[in-house]
Amino acid sequence: MNEYAKQKRKEKIKFGIVSVISLCLFFTIWYVCTAVLHLKPDYILPSPVQVVEAFIDKLTRTAPDGATIFGHIAASLQVALTGYLLGALVGVPLGVAMAWFRRVDMFVTPLFDLIRPVPTIAWIPLMILWFGIGLGAKAAIIFVSAFVPCVINAYAGIKQTKPVHLWVAQTFGASRKEMLFTVAIPTALPLIFTGLRISLGTAWMTLCAAEMLASNKGLGYMIQVNRSLARADLIVVAMLTIGLIGTIFTVGLNALERKFVKGGRRG
Amino acid sequence: MKKKLDVEKMTYAVLAIACFFIFWWFITTFTPAKETTPGPVEVIQLLFTSFFEPIGSHVITGHLLVSLRRVLVGFSVATVLGIVLGVAMGASKWAEAIFKPIFELLRPIPPIAWISLVILFFGIGEVSKYILCGIGAFTNVTLNAYTGAQNVDPELVGCARMLGTSERDIFFRVVLPSCTPQIFAGMQVALSTSWMAVLAAEMVGAQEGCGWMIQRGSDTLNITLVMVGMIVIGCVGMLLAAVMRVIERRLCAWNIMES
Amino acid sequence: MSDEIKVKVSHMTKKFGDLLVLNDISFDVKTGEFLCVVGPTGCGKTTFLNCLTKLKAYELTGGEILINGEPVDLQKHNIAYIFQEYSSFPWATVEENIAYGLKVKKRPPEEIKERVEEMLQLVGLTEYRSYYPGQLSASMLQRVSIARAFAVQPELLLMDEPYGQMDNSLRYKLEDELIQLWQRTGTTVIFITHNIEEAVYLSQRILVLTNKPTSIKKEIDNNLPRPRDVTDPAFNQLRDEVTDLIKWW
Numbered sequence: 075m076n077e078y079a080k081q082k083r084k085e086k087i088k089f090g091i092v093s094v095i096s097l098c099l100f101f102t103i104w105y106v107c108t109a110v111l112h113l114k115p116d117y118i119l120p121s122p123v124q125v126v127e128a129f130i131d132k133l134t135r136t137a138p139d140g141a142t143i144f145g146h147i148a149a150s151l152q153v154a155l156t157g158y159l160l161g162a163l164v165g166v167p168l169g170v171a172m173a174w175f176r177r178v179d180m181f182v183t184p185l186f187d188l189i190r191p192v193p194t195i196a197w198i199p200l201m202i203l204w205f206g207i208g209l210g211a212k213a214a215i216i217f218v219s220a221f222v223p224c225v226i227n228a229y230a231g232i233k234q235t236k237p238v239h240l241w242v243a244q245t246f247g248a249s250r251k252e253m254l255f256t257v258a259i260p261t262a263l264p265l266i267f268t269g270l271r272i273s274l275g276t277a278w279m280t281l282c283a284a285e286m287l288a289s290n291k292g293l294g295y296m297i298q299v300n301r302s303l304a305r306a307d308l309i310v311v312a313m314l315t316i317g318l319i320g321t322i323f324t325v326g327l328n329a330l331e332r333k334f335v336k337g338g339r340r341g
Numbered sequence: 342m343k344k345k346l347d348v349e350k351m352t353y354a355v356l357a358i359a360c361f362f363i364f365w366w367f368i369t370t371f372t373p374a375k376e377t378t379p380g381p382v383e384v385i386q387l388l389f390t391s392f393f394e395p396i397g398s399h400v401i402t403g404h405l406l407v408s409l410r411r412v413l414v415g416f417s418v419a420t421v422l423g424i425v426l427g428v429a430m431g432a433s434k435w436a437e438a439i440f441k442p443i444f445e446l447l448r449p450i451p452p453i454a455w456i457s458l459v460i461l462f463f464g465i466g467e468v469s470k471y472i473l474c475g476i477g478a479f480t481n482v483t484l485n486a487y488t489g490a491q492n493v494d495p496e497l498v499g500c501a502r503m504l505g506t507s508e509r510d511i512f513f514r515v516v517l518p519s520c521t522p523q524i525f526a527g528m529q530v531a532l533s534t535s536w537m538a539v540l541a542a543e544m545v546g547a548q549e550g551c552g553w554m555i556q557r558g559s560d561t562l563n564i565t566l567v568m569v570g571m572i573v574i575g576c577v578g579m580l581l582a583a584v585m586r587v588i589e590r591r592l593c594a595w596n597i598m599e600s
Numbered sequence: 601m602s603d604e605i606k607v608k609v610s611h612m613t614k615k616f617g618d619l620l621v622l623n624d625i626s627f628d629v630k631t632g633e634f635l636c637v638v639g640p641t642g643c644g645k646t647t648f649l650n651c652l653t654k655l656k657a658y659e660l661t662g663g664e665i666l667i668n669g670e671p672v673d674l675q676k677h678n679i680a681y682i683f684q685e686y687s688s689f690p691w692a693t694v695e696e697n698i699a700y701g702l703k704v705k706k707r708p709p710e711e712i713k714e715r716v717e718e719m720l721q722l723v724g725l726t727e728y729r730s731y732y733p734g735q736l737s738a739s740m741l742q743r744v745s746i747a748r749a750f751a752v753q754p755e756l757l758l759m760d761e762p763y764g765q766m767d768n769s770l771r772y773k774l775e776d777e778l779i780q781l782w783q784r785t786g787t788t789v790i791f792i793t794h795n796i797e798e799a800v801y802l803s804q805r806i807l808v809l810t811n812k813p814t815s816i817k818k819e820i821d822n823n824l825p826r827p828r829d830v831t832d833p834a835f836n837q838l839r840d841e842v843t844d845l846i847k848w849w
Contacts, residue, residue, distance in 0.1 A: 085434075089434060089435075089437070089438040090438075092435070092438035092439060093438045093439070093441065093442045094442075096438065096439045096440070096442055096443065097442045097443065097446075100442075100443050114462070117461070118461045118462055119458075119461075119462065177353070180349065180350050180353035180354065180357075181353050181356065181357045182357070183354075184353070184354040184357045184358055185357050185358070185361055188358070188361070188575075191575035191576070191578040191579040191582075192571050192572075192574060192575035192578070193533070193536060193537045193540060193574060193575075193578060194537070195453075195537050195540045195541050195544070195552075196540060196552075196555060196570065196571045196574045196575070197571070198544070199544075199555050199556060199558060199559030199567045199570075200559075200564065200567050200568070200571065202559060203377070203559060203562065203564050203567065204377065204378075236687075238683050238685050238687045239687060239689060241653075241655050241681065241683065241687075242681070242683070242687050242689075242700075242748075243700075243704065244653075244655060244674060245653055245655070245674060245679055245680065245681040245758075246674075246680070246700070246701040246704040246705065246752065247674045247675035247676075247704055247705060248704045249675075252704060256700070256703075256704070257689070260689065260691040260692070261691065263691065278451070279451040279452075279453065282451050282453040282454045283453045283541050286453070286456070286541075286545065287544060287545070294453075294454070297454055297456070297457045298457060298545075300457065301457040301460060301461060304461075306458065306461055309457045309458050309461075310458065312454070313450050313454045313455070313458065314450070316449075316450060316451065316454050317446075317447070317448075317449035317450040317454075318449070320449040320450075320451070321449045324449075335691075
């Protein structure tokens with residue numbers, strides 16, 4: 075290994091150690107503030123040790139919030155993925171259609187622009203009133219939050235299609251439909267994936283809110299109910315679990331994108 | 342030929358919105374849905390009266406201002422902190438090594454997930470609202486400032502250095518201005534996240550504000566109020582985005598002239 | 601070059617609103633002929649090609665263009681068009697790009713495979729078959745477009761200043777390759793350029809156009825023997841002749 079590479083490696087190791095120390099410091103300070111100094115009572119801010127204990131406890135116990143951690147995760151995933159898949163299955167084709175067919179664009183875009191500014195959270199009370207508390211309302215809310223970025227990105231992706239590529243297809247005698255499938259959609263794929271990635275993020279985020287207000291199980295519910303039960307340690311467990319699963323989704327989608335979006339293009 | 346296209350676009354737009362309203366009116370007058378859902382007429386009526394008759398302790402503009410105030414405070418503080426942290430992480434390897442792991446640990450947690458903890462800690466008062474809005478904004482701004490600072494064109498920096506610019510000046514006159522567009526993009530997203538966070542916070546525990554208004558409508562089975570709230574919230578959201586765009590245009594024009 | 605007429609342009613006129621671009625142009629292109637069209641930038645050469653292929657839904661304001669005696673039908677007539685800008689599909693490999701035209705024309709897979717192999721060899725890109733356009737150099741990119749065009753064995757090949765953005769050495773190389781391909785396949789070629797040396801080097805006939813409103817200034821036959829030599833006095837004489845015509849564009 076040459077000098078430059080060696081030096082780069084040393085630097086990396088040095089900063090890696092700094093990062094590890096920083097993290098340890100973070101947890102230590104947290105621990106000290108809670109378990110040692112008791113700056114705030116346990117039920118408001120738990121110590122890291124308590125969080126870990128609560129997590130292990132939750133692996134098997136359903137009390138006090140009605141399910142084990144797996145039960146909550148399963149409930150959350152079910153809702154999130156249902157809403158998300160529906161949102162993507164409707165949103166992407168709609169975005170494509172809006173960008174490809176001029177008439178559809180002129181008719182649907184104004185309607186879409188009406189719905190778009192309303193934040194997803196604002197839909198929650200309406201959905202509860204329409205669907206009651208349960209899978210239906212939650213999935214509907216998540217559908218709305220996933221749907222919007224999918225449409226926007228699919229639309230932008232198709233609109234990105236270079237005219238010259240369409241002309242190539244056209245000169246070879248391709249029909250409109252063939253042009254859509256062999257030129258426009260491949261062009262749009264990177265942005266479509268970006269849309270899928272963003273909407274998974276929004277879906278997961280909205281899930282929190284939806285479950286806090288319209289549910290009796292799931293990670294968001296866990297956060298909500300443990301507030302009234304004064305179990306801050308469980309709240310933190312739920313928060314970290316939400317963060318972890320969110321990260322797994324992002325990493326997973328990035329891997330999928332690298333596989334399907336060929337040519338080294340990113341949206 | 343362009344004029345013809347614009348007229349066509351307008352016609353379709355008007356047609357689409359008209360269809361929407363007719364459809365809405367039809368469903369709420371002639372189908373079973375009329376039991377549960379108000380029609381466009383009632384909603385528009387309530388929308389107007391809400392400007393004069395208070396809902397809870399304010400008329401609608403009052404609630405709007407309350408929510409906006411909360412967003413603005415949280416957003417501003419978070420933006421300043423976010424820019425500082427983000428640029429620091431992007432410009433200094435030490436800052437990056439120290440702060441990035443903690444940031445990455447906390448980042449995936451959606452702002453709304455923080456509600457319970459924040460409320461336990463700070464109560465249901467204004468402070469927790471500010472903090473929640475802040476959390477919403479902070480992550481986005483920091484991330485964008487970070488990538489912005491990382492991607493500063495090394496040629497620009499090298500050029501300035503060669504011309505004898507001091508390190509301090511390099512930072513304030515080269516690095517910072519070139520991050521600005523990226524930071525603004527982050528701020529726009531952050532603003533809408535803050536807006537959502539304040540609504541969520543108000544729906545969970547508040548006595549006033551747009552989020553509270555909608556929740557009140559939900560609690561009293563007053564769907565008309567819910568819809569009015571949604572419309573107002575949507576409009577404010579659009580307004581905020583538009584304001585951001587205007588500010589960006591002015592600040593970045595300044596940017597071009599300065600550098 | 602046979603005596604059959606491949607493309608018959610009669611009184612072609614094109615107006616955009618009030619702007620007259622193509623003014624009553626008539627000429628024939630024989631089957632297998634290599635025709636170069638030279639003219640000032642903006643005189644409507646690209647418009648002419650677009651009218652021919654009905655791209656952008658260009659309809660002629662007057663006159664007609666016939667291929668094999670019939671109005672142009674992109675699905676019936678086998679036309680290939682190489683654009684000035686790089687037009688290979690970034691999401692497909694070199695192989696897939698070359699195969700595209702054949703796929704659209706629904707040729708059987710074995711034929712596609714065979715044709716693609718042949719083209720890869722002809723343009724010298726066999727080792728690069730699985731590369732993506734993003735990984736290729738400029739000359740390779742244009743070669744991909746050329747291979748894609750020739751792969752369908754077009755009866756008419758249109759080229760719009762395809763080498764405009766390249767340096768001379770590259771251009772000479774690609775021009776020679778083009779001549780070879782043309783001689784092998786006997787395609788009819790309409791080649792647009794503003795580079796007179798290129799026109800003299802490639803063509804069997806040169807069409808010199810005027811400024812807008814464009815009409816034909818002169819048709820010049822080019823019977824120089826191949827391979828052509830740019831230092832040859834006859835070459836330069838022809839070149840000067842065309843240049844003189846252009847000076848008074």
